[in-house]
Amino acid sequence: MHILTIQKSVPVVGVYDVVVCGGGPAGFIAAVTAAREGAQTALIERFGFLGGMATAGYVTPISEFKFDDAVVIGGIPWEFIQRLEAMGGAFVEPTIGNVAFDPELYKLCAQRMALEAGVHLYMNSYLSGCVRQDGVIRQAIIENKNGTEAVEGRYFIDATGDADLAHLAGVPMQPMNGESLQPLSTYFILQGVDTDSPIIREAMHHSKQGENCHCLPIRERLLGMTKTEDLPNFGGPWFCTLLRDGAVTVNMTRAAADACDNRDYTRAECELREDVFRLTDVLRRNFEEFRNCRVAGVSVQAGIRETRRIRGVHTITGQEYLSAVHYPDSIAHGMHPIDIHSSQQGQQYTHFLDRPSYVPYRALIAPDYPNLLAAGRCLSADRQAFASLRVQGSCMEMGQAAGAAAALCAQEDVPVQQADIFRLLARLRALGALL
Ligand SMILES: Cc1cc2nc3c(=O)[nH]c(=O)nc-3n(C[C@H](O)[C@H](O)[C@H](O)COP(=O)(O)OP(=O)(O)OC[C@H]3O[C@@H](n4cnc5c(N)ncnc54)[C@H](O)[C@@H]3O)c2cc1C
Incomplete structure (x- = not known):
């Protein structure tokens, strides 16, 4: 293989407080939250619709909003489910609050919520690079029919599922320790x-x-x-x-x-x-x-269970997760079993939880990256904890926390590592989060 070096002049097509990369369950909720919290917000998505695995992968149902019939994941994610239900596009199952849905109405409902909140959508735009100066990510580079463009932000949220932005910015990832990734499945x-x-x-x-x-x-x-x-x-x-x-x-x-x-x-x-x-x-x-x-x-794309996850300020371990450790900065929940599928045979390891577990804010940020948050599948967790937290309800709740945190840091002009946790939790509760 030989290498070409290409230099390009790229127009900066927008400047925002918060730029969210990836419009799946974590990303579109992050963007809606950041915009409602007063941040000028952009959302970059490679497809022409929102929903990620839910709509491009037909991944059904959305798991899980309830434990023992009580709603655990509240706020904007739950509002989305209720709106979708009112449109005739969702059915909330009893007891665990799994949500069966119509993927086409999901796309419409997510898009309406994003546009109503004032989110600037860059759809059909593939995140292909980023510019990082003095440790700070300045622009996301996108490719679309207009050519190569740059979207500038003060804060960035990586919700690409595969941690694409973090990877492009050089964030260290979780080690695989010789284990194989969970398999792909086309729905x-x-x-x-x-x-x-x-x-x-x-x-x-x-x-x-x-x-x-x-x-x-x-x-x-x-x-x-x-x-x-x-x-x-x-x-x-x-x-x-x-x-x-x-x-x-x-x-x-x-x-x-x-x-x-x-x-x-x-x-x-x-x-x-x-x-x-x-x-x-x-x-x-x-x-x-x-x-x-x-x-x-x-499905438009094969379903991806597992790829890259950031090595964050805190990595949630399976042991912490199974003991339902509550952190001073808990911002989201997990209720799905630890659910590890074998890629070689049709086998699956499943361990059910006795009670909801927690995600600390520190699992959404990496050391040395002052304006980057990760939400959803690319959070900082070991394989066990991740195998539960990868489901959509938890990803949406992480998105809500990342969106609120980015908006708060933008107001206070502080690095994400110095976010005022007390104020963040208060803002999340005001949004309806059940923390
Ligand atoms: C086979 C299978 C079964 C599953 N079963 C369930 C289940 O029963 N219940 C449940 O709740 N969850 C289930 N999941 C897990 C769940 O679907 C995902 O983990 C979840 O959707 C992750 O959300 P996310 O927002 O982090 O990422 P994603 O849903 O992957 O969204 C990422 C978004 O970013 C966009 N994107 C990615 N890269 C780029 C780029 N470079 N540029 C621009 N845009 C980009 C994608 O198009 C997508 O819209 C399952 C997953 C699989 C594969």
Whole structure:
């Protein structure tokens, strides 16, 4: 391989208090929060819609807002769920508050909330670089149909899931210690499923505390078919309602790959697309409930469970997490089981929590990066704690905290490491967070 050196003059197309990179569950909530807290806010997103894994990956349901039937994640994330529900686009399951949703209404609701708050959207814009001077990130570099552009900010929130901005800025990442990443899974939508049948009705509502919601009767029969059917590696299967008769999302495919390596990710995307149709064929031929089904949609991107996470001021360990350590700067919760999927076989390690656990503000910031916060999947946690905190409810709550913190630091003109925690917690409670 030979290397080209390219020099470019790039226009600075906007100057903001807060620039959020990534418009998934963590990012769009971060942007709405920062804007409502009075910060001039920009949101950079590579797709032409918001929602990240929820909408580009069809990852359903949104987990989890409740523990023992009591709402734990409040504020702007919960407001979003209630608005989506009022639009006919969400169904909140009892007990654990998992949320089944319509991905198209999700996009619309998220976009409305961002625009109403005054967020400047840079959609169809890929974050490809950043300028860092004297330790401070000055501009995010984006690529879109206008060419290469720069978006300037006083504070930046990395909500790209893969910690792209932090990586580009040189933030050290969590070590992998020789372990393999959790597998990728491409979700798909099946139409024409017998959603009135007892097996599917039971499987598509994920509402039981302390239970893996995969469809055991179908899993057991599939495992018995490994000699008669040419079955690819599969997990679950998990089915989820799409709030309309005859349609379910399916989480079943899986492939080992590093989604931050372009060639590996490309290979996995292609394999997983083949597997969607192979598995649908197996379901159609062997299970009465799927006899008339067809693939109505394949997620825009393969679902990514795990990639880069920052090495923050504090790294949440599995031990802390399982003991539900409450920190003086707790800003978010986790309620999902520790849920580690094996990339080699369709196996899964699951450990259910006795009570909600916590995320400290210090897990969203890195030492030596005075104007950068990370929210969502790229937080600072070890593999165990991360394997629970990666779900969308927790990512949204981290987004809310990062947005409020960035707006507060912008008002006080202080580095993120010197945020006034007492004021931050007060602002989060005022927004409805249940801390
Ligand atoms: C197979 C699978 C099953 C899952 N099951 C569940 C479940 O049952 N319940 C649950 O709640 N969660 C589940 N999850 C986890 C959950 O979907 C994600 O961890 C969560 O969406 C992470 O949110 P995020 O905002 O941090 O990142 P993401 O949702 O990944 O959002 C990141 C956003 O940043 C954008 N972006 C990324 N890079 C760039 C760039 N360079 N430039 C511009 N934009 C960029 C992306 O397009 C995206 O919109 C599952 C995930 C997978 C893969």
